[in-house]
Amino acid sequence: MAIRLAIVGPGRVGQALGRRWVEQGVDLLGFVGRRPETVAAAVRFCGAGASLTPMAAAQAHVLVFAVGDPDLAPAIGTMAGASPRSCSLWLHTSGRHDEHVFVAVRGHGIRTGALHPVAPFPDALSGWRALERMPAVLSGDAAARRLLERLAILLGMTPLWSTGGDRVLYHAACALAANGLTALRSLVDQVFAVAGGLPPAAAAEVAAALMHAALRACDQRGAAAALSGPVLRGDAATLRAHRTALEAHCPAADPAYRALMRQALELARSRGLGDAVAQAVAATLAGGAPPA
Ligand SMILES: NC(=O)c1ccc[n+]([C@@H]2O[C@H](COP(=O)([O-])OP(=O)(O)OC[C@H]3O[C@@H](n4cnc5c(N)ncnc54)[C@H](OP(=O)(O)O)[C@@H]3O)[C@@H](O)[C@H]2O)c1
CATH class of the missing domain: 3.40.50.720 (NAD(P)-binding Rossmann-like Domain)
Structure with missing residues (x-):
């Protein structure tokens, strides 16, 4: 029936x-x-x-x-x-x-x-x-x-x-996964557009390729093992350069950049990033203008 x-x-x-x-x-x-x-x-x-x-x-x-x-x-x-x-x-x-x-x-x-x-x-x-x-x-x-x-x-x-x-926390995780990723993609698109050098379709292809590959790696190996990039390498100078450029040209993206890279730093620590290097990275990602 x-x-x-x-x-x-x-x-x-x-x-x-x-x-x-x-x-x-x-x-x-x-x-x-x-x-x-x-x-x-x-x-x-x-x-x-x-x-x-x-x-x-x-x-x-x-x-x-x-x-x-x-x-x-x-x-x-x-x-x-x-x-x-x-x-x-x-x-x-x-x-x-x-x-x-x-x-x-x-x-x-x-x-x-x-x-x-x-x-x-x-x-x-x-x-x-x-x-x-x-x-x-x-x-x-x-x-x-x-x-x-x-x-x-x-x-x-x-x-x-x-x-x-905890249902409210469960829902917060769902919102981060779906809406957070959507918001992140829109920031990525904005920064590519301001950076110039790639036609919009090519920039969209780069963004999609990176985001899909990062998600696949997280699915396959977990977030810590999937991390790559300047935070994992403890490269504070590059992070400082990113922040200076964002501050100058895309200030709206800087708070999200710092928040996400601070989380990446936790993953890098779990992968063995040393204390002294981690502290230098953390200082670069602190609030306010990027340190000179
Ligand atoms: N959107 C998503 O991606 C998503 C995903 C999974 C689950 N959900 C959940 O699904 C639920 C609905 O979300 P939605 O996005 O469909 O919301 P929505 O588009 O705003 O639809 C809600 C509908 O309920 C009507 N409504 C509100 N109070 C009512 C009442 N007392 N009696 C009869 N109708 C009433 C609203 O009327 P009016 O048109 O007059 O406002 C509106 O038509 C939410 O609990 C949400 O958390 C949403």
Whole structure:
């Protein structure tokens, strides 16, 4: 029998997951949203479903909360007041929250869990395209496990079970990995553009080649073994030259450069960089203008 599912939050994630589930034969009843035009866009994007009242959505077998993190607890509170169907599964897609956010439905006979789609959703279409083989980090009641896993597999994602831990720190790590890397790439592009000497397409090729190779090396050998470059060599003079040039031409890149190279210094120390050299490197990376 098809899973009858409703989604609270017709945004990027709600639309992307909804469309993939519909393609896989899930019976999408529709969306609960704050604005009719957003709900209508979500229904069009998924090719199924309708605008739902909280009361209608609360009768679904699976209720998915895909609202922004600050809106999650209030949205659950609203749905809890809408005569929810017992034995249903309520899940959210938030990276920041764990199951405690479902406290309002404890005692209603509802199973609860989280399905965090670990993929970027800059818009619904890109998110829908990015789902295949990406991890879905799951957590939830024992009675919810099989259904959560099935929902992840229907999305084409790889289910990974979380055993708890600090959810806010977990989310910070996800943000660093995804948004941090995106921000780093934009800085790299800016510095190449100001440096000149390479047409934009060639600069983009160099940036992509280096970043992909660094990530591959981290995957294969771990971050410390993957480190190369002036910090590993203890080359304070080159680091000073970089900082002087950045200060003069790309001052916005200097704080990120220093922060990242300080982390690289920790890796270099773990690889055996001597104390005296490490201290010289650290002095070069301290705040303020680069030492002469
Ligand atoms: N974006 C990502 O890359 C990503 C990745 C993994 C997980 N997530 C998680 O997925 C969740 C949704 O993220 P998103 O990027 O899809 O956010 P989004 O595009 O801002 O969509 C959230 C939607 O929820 C609606 N909404 C808010 N409160 C509501 C309520 N009480 N009832 C009904 N609808 C409500 C919003 O309405 P309005 O249109 O009126 O604002 C909006 O349409 C977040 O928890 C986020 O952490 C996001």
